[in-house]
Amino acid sequence: MHLLMGLLMNTEEALLFIEKLLAQQGYRLNDLERAIFRGAWQGKSYKEIHRNYNLQVSLDHAMRNVGPKLWKLLRKALDEPIRMKDLQGPILRAYAALAASPAVAAEIPPEVSPTMPDSLTSAPIVSWEMTPDVGIFCGRNPDLADLREHIDVGGRLIVILGMAGVGKTTLAIRLAQQVQDQFEVVIWRSLSVNRYESLAALTQDLLRVFGQLPDEPPMSSNYITNLWHYLSRYRCLIVLDGLEAVLQTSSDTGSFQKGCEPYGELFHRIGDTYHRSCLILTSRERPQELANMGRGEHAPVYIHPLDGLGEQAAREMLLSKYDLEGSEQAWSLFVRLYAGNPFALNIAASKIHDLYEGDIAQFLEVHAQETAIFGEIRSQLSQQFTRLSPKENVILTYLVKAGEPVRRNQILHNIAPRVSNEDLDQSLQSLMGRSLIQRNNGHYSLESFILEYAQELTNNQ
Missing domain, CATH: 1.10.8 (Helicase, Ruva Protein; domain 3)
Incomplete structure (x- = not known):
């Protein structure tokens, strides 16, 4: 019987069937999981799947993480053991059992073409407000693959961190374009362009987009609770570009501006609580609220430093x-x-x-x-340097005068005014988070064009 049904149930029919089962448990497969299922149904090995389907992740990641997670999901949905090499038997048995049950037989179309709920099969609701044209995209495929991998394994909060002009916005746009079909709602907002005075104002804007969903709107007076209503019930992708617009200037702590502190509460809820949505942030500075949140290779919170092009x-x-x-x-x-x-x-x-x-x-x-610093290059650097704290300025001035890479203890004992070990570490971490200094083999230094601009400022003091 299984052989006959196997002949009648092709790869796409089997995929549609298990997607319906998983949807009933609130889970939607992503493109990577679908590719692995298709290959496994056809009897291919991980190596063959990786080659034939041009997976955007490493072979090792597919074998160690994506595949095992998929088989675990299917084992729970089918309530019987699942092995990659013996995939058809359990799925055909589950289909046969459902088809033989009068109570559910009517739910399975005769063509074996189960469908996802309307909210999962229709095109996503997309709101790309004030999104710039990315134009030419070069040299960022490794970054793109790394970020897609973190989304595929359930990343909930992703931060693309780098100095002004390094390409954070371009990378975030291309990433959102490539993964948007995995989500039901996709929203892009620029914090530096829109200048929301508070998270409440941003949330009010987002709720207007969520209002297009076939759902009763939440009635809570707490705007974070209202936003969470949609993030927890639907698979949403929200990109907030330019987070530094709501962070304090002249501070090395990465703290939010007065009135914007609720952003930290939202980020904690998104990073610490299970859900299927994803928030992507781009920032020139690392928010302090993310410092102690769980991070790691496949943790739900991931910070991706972005360097210059090769x-x-x-x-x-x-x-x-x-x-x-x-x-x-x-x-x-x-x-x-x-x-x-x-x-x-x-x-x-x-x-x-x-x-x-x-x-x-x-x-x-x-x-x-x-000078090689002129025009808009100077303007961009001026904006970034204006945000520095007094302690950070003291450290940069010392690095300029040193004229060569220096160790931490040299900075500690030679800067004036002197600072504590704790303050020095905080300022060094902040400067690295701003991508203004680099550390190699325990030595700190400035990139060439940043050094040149910093020399100008030092000479004009």
């Missing part, structure tokens, strides 16, 4: 927009001059194209004598 990716990005020429050495010096920062590289490349006939070496020769 030389090849930066070159590909710039040549898609500008007619530039230069030797391998010139390209390498140019990209390293701006630490691979896409925003700074684009501003400089535009100047090279317009004023230096596309000659990178000529630009480097001129700016070896003059």
